[in-house]
Amino acid sequence: MKTLRIGHLYPKLLNIYGDIGNIITLKYRAEMRGIKVIINEINIGDSLSENDIYFIGGGQDLQQIEVSKELQKNKEFLTRERDRGAVFLGICGGYQLMGHYYKPHKGEILQGISLLDAYTIAGNNRFIGNVTAETDFVSPKSLVGFENHSGLTYLQGETLPLGKVIIGNGNNGTDNTEGARFKNVFGTYLHGSFLPKNPQFADFMIELAIGEKLQPLNDDIEISTHNSLVGKKY
Secondary structure, eight states: OOEEEEEEEOTTTSOOTTTHHHHHHHHHHHHTTTOEEEEEEEOTTOOOOOOSEEEEOOOOHHHHHHHHHHHHHTHHHHHHHHHTTOEEEEETHHHHHTSSEEEOSSSOOEEOOOSSSEEEEEEEEEEEEEEEEEOSSSSSOEEEEEEEEEEEEEEOTTOBOSEEEEESOTTTSSSOEEOEEETTEEEEOOBSOHHHHOHHHHHHHHHHHHTSOOOOOOOHHHHHHHHHHTTOOO
8 A cells, every 4th residue: 555644834833724625635535546644743843754745834924934933944854855856735825935035014034945946025915816827737727726915926947837827816916927836846825725626736746746647536526616616706
């Protein structure tokens, strides 16, 4: 039996807008294929060990400050994990901290761990509403979710967008990009949760983690839900 190890980073601090649903979806879809799933909950002060997938959710500024400081202690380890091919998914605040930094309106810059060549600065407006983006590496190509952020994220170098914005604002509301990807590291502003609404992306992550193609599931309900949100405005 194959084993999938999922490291859930700082769930006691970064878990808003139902982000735990991403962990539940990965576990369910892996176990439906006969894969044993071990979830390692990693909180402040815990030591890290190797995992196949790492997930970090969203949170408010106060929680981000604490997590930013903790991540600096583990930056070298997590960078090695990225470079050996481990899969990462960051949502909203977690996504921002996977870049170089987040600069708020007031206070100190929150340092990220540079798994992505990206940076975020606080904007003057809040982006709230449904998002539809289009990718070029999963099928269906559409990604859907709900954004609620004021941070403006900009991508650089070899870091590519997760998708092109069709509906909504995405990374910054100006360049029509949503999310980011580099190697097996992915970030997005999409809550709601992201993976239950986009089962094809959940399977893509699992396939990267275990190194083989998954057998399809009966996803009639999941895809019907996904399709009902494609192109939907707030």
